[in-house]
């Protein structure tokens with residue numbers, strides 16, 4: 001068994017401020033004995049507009065946020081999973097990516113979000129992620145980490161069971177959903193969606209979330225969570241943001257094996273396509 005930590009923060013447009021929040025989370029995760037720290041989508045920054053999102057982006061080698069976090073991972077010997085932005089080809093858009101920094105401080109895995117959040121909800125959020133973000137084109141195969149075999153997905157990807165099922169079929173034991181959920185959609189769907197993905201994939205779900213007001217236009221729902229493969233919530237944070245916080249849970253890979261052995265979910269791929 002190994003302990004995993006989810007970290008919750010409130011990113012702004014200041015990379016330096018966001019790095020200092022993540023440094024607090026690293027210290028808390030180390031003190032808790034965690035073997036990996038999972039941070040939210042867009043931990044490096046959240047812009048107030050599409051134009052600001054594009055103007056703030058830096059390649060990882062020039063990002064004070066990513067370089068600072070790589071140093072933290074190396075010094076603390078703590079793998080860190082973190083959502084960031086990277087420049088897309090052409091210079092007019094960014095990539096919404098999720099990187100795995102290993103305990104030596106190296107970026108060893110990278111996933112680019114494949115489903116973009118374009119919504120117009122009456123009296124609710126109006127957001128068009130595709131204005132500033134280029135969508136990814138592939139699912140990253142799951143990889144070994146000190147807490148188990150991890151499959152990467154981001155935020156809105158949560159609403160498409162296909163990506164989770166594909167990661168499970170490729171033998172993921174843990175699926176991540178680092179997020180910056182809106183408050184109305186979070187209230188309505190967040191925990192139900194995460195528990196559903198855990199139950200149907202019989203995997204741990206680790207979802208680190210942005211919380212609180214990023215600027216005067218944008219508030220995130222928070223409620224970072226870890227769900228076990230039986231669908232039980234084993235770690236949870238609240239929705240208010242006061243300071244960067246972590247929650248931890250033991251990742252029991254024997255439980256993953258037990259749930260899958262006791263209730264095999266054999267798909268009828270003779271009737272519907274396998275994903």
Ligand SMILES: O=C(O)CNC(=O)[C@H](CS)NC(=O)CCC(=O)C(=O)O
Nearest residue numbers: 042117127129155156180181182185
């Ligand atoms: O803007 C950035 O820089 C970071 N990206 C995000 O915050 C993204 C796109 S706006 N948020 C979501 O996907 C929320 C999904 C959601 O709330 C739901 O599915 O209900």
